[in-house]
Amino acid sequence: MRSERERYLDAILAGRRQDAVEAALGALERGMDVRDVYVDVLQEALYEVGRLWQAGRISVATEHLATAITQLVVARLYEKLPRSETMRGRVVLTGVEGELHQVGGNMIADALEADGWDVRFLGTDVPGADVLDAIAAHRADLFGISCTLRQNVPKVSALVDAVRSRFGESRPRILVGGGAFRASGGGSLDVGADAWAPDMREAIVVARSLEADGGR
Ligand code: B12
Numbered sequence: 424m425r426s427e428r429e430r431y432l433d434a435i436l437a438g439r440r441q442d443a444v445e446a447a448l449g450a451l452e453r454g455m456d457v458r459d460v461y462v463d464v465l466q467e468a469l470y471e472v473g474r475l476w477q478a479g480r481i482s483v484a485t486e487h488l489a490t491a492i493t494q495l496v497v498a499r500l501y502e503k504l505p506r507s508e509t510m511r512g513r514v515v516l517t518g519v520e521g522e523l524h525q526v527g528g529n530m531i532a533d534a535l536e537a538d539g540w541d542v543r544f545l546g547t548d549v550p551g552a553d554v555l556d557a558i559a560a561h562r563a564d565l566f567g568i569s570c571t572l573r574q575n576v577p578k579v580s581a582l583v584d585a586v587r588s589r590f591g592e593s594r595p596r597i598l599v600g601g602g603a604f605r606a607s608g609g610g611s612l613d614v615g616a617d618a619w620a621p622d623m624r625e626a627i628v629v630a631r632s633l634e635a636d637g638g639r
Pocket residue numbers: 462465466469470472473474477486487490521522523524525526527528530531567568569570571572573574598599600601602605606619620621622623624626
């Protein structure tokens with residue numbers, strides 16, 4: 424797995440798109456689960472990109488390049504996710520206003536859709552009022568919020584409050600995640616959500632448990 428990640432990281436840092444695609448798809452051919460490729464290869468490679476950027480060892484241009492290639496690879500992996508036969512509920516997933524990180528949210532959207540949820544992924548930096556309208560239009564059973572920057576956590580709380588106040592007893596269950604929550608172990612950031620999950624694999628499990636839980 425380490426060698427898969429290193430090969431992938433080398434490719435994205437060098438801007439070699441085809442090599443990056445081959446590293447990810449090759450890992451699948453060698454028997455790696457596609458969800459593990461998302462998390463242990465792509466996600467961990469981007470975390471390393473972040474560390475290299477923070478340490479001044481790569482430029483912003485290289486970080487952008489690596490991220491853009493990863494978005495292409497995510498789109499290719501999406502086709503490889505095993506599809507559940509089970510029909511689950513409806514999901515709206517978004518990032519808050521001012522938050523530009525969206526790769527993690529994209530992965531969650533892919534994972535939940537493959538697990539049988541009917542997903543509307545809004546991307547990120549979406550005005551709160553529009554998010555509420557999207558929840559109403561899709562009649563969401565589950566609402567997911569992705570937040571990377573700690574400074575945006577109050578916006579997550581505000582959005583959760585707005586959902587509770589607009590939809591009352593019939594509100595969707597609320598699931599949060601992203602770098603801001605990972606950094607604090609999730610639970611210590613009380614934003615009023617029903618649950619959080621640290622990564623894509625856990626998000627599938629937690630979303631199922633919220634569905635089974637049913638009542639609000
Ligand atoms: C790519 C990137 C960017 C890109 C994002 C492009 C895009 N389209 O997404 C751009 C260039 C825009 C960017 C900008 C900035 N960035 Co930036 N960025 C990154 C980088 C390198 C990778 C992010 C990423 O995609 N990670 C991979 C994904 C898959 O991981 P993830 O988001 O954690 O998602 C997983 C889980 O968290 C979880 N999850 C995510 N969402 C959800 C939602 C739900 C509901 C659930 C259940 C789970 C869940 O599941 C996902 C999959 O397993 C990170 C490094 C890092 N450690 O993440 C820095 C990083 C996040 N950025 C950072 C910073 C500082 C910035 C800027 C402030 C820089 C600046 N001075 O301008 C700006 C802020 C912009 C803004 N307003 O948001 C810091 C944040 C530090 C902090 N703790 O606050 C980091 C950590 C880099 C660093 N080491 O310093 N960035």
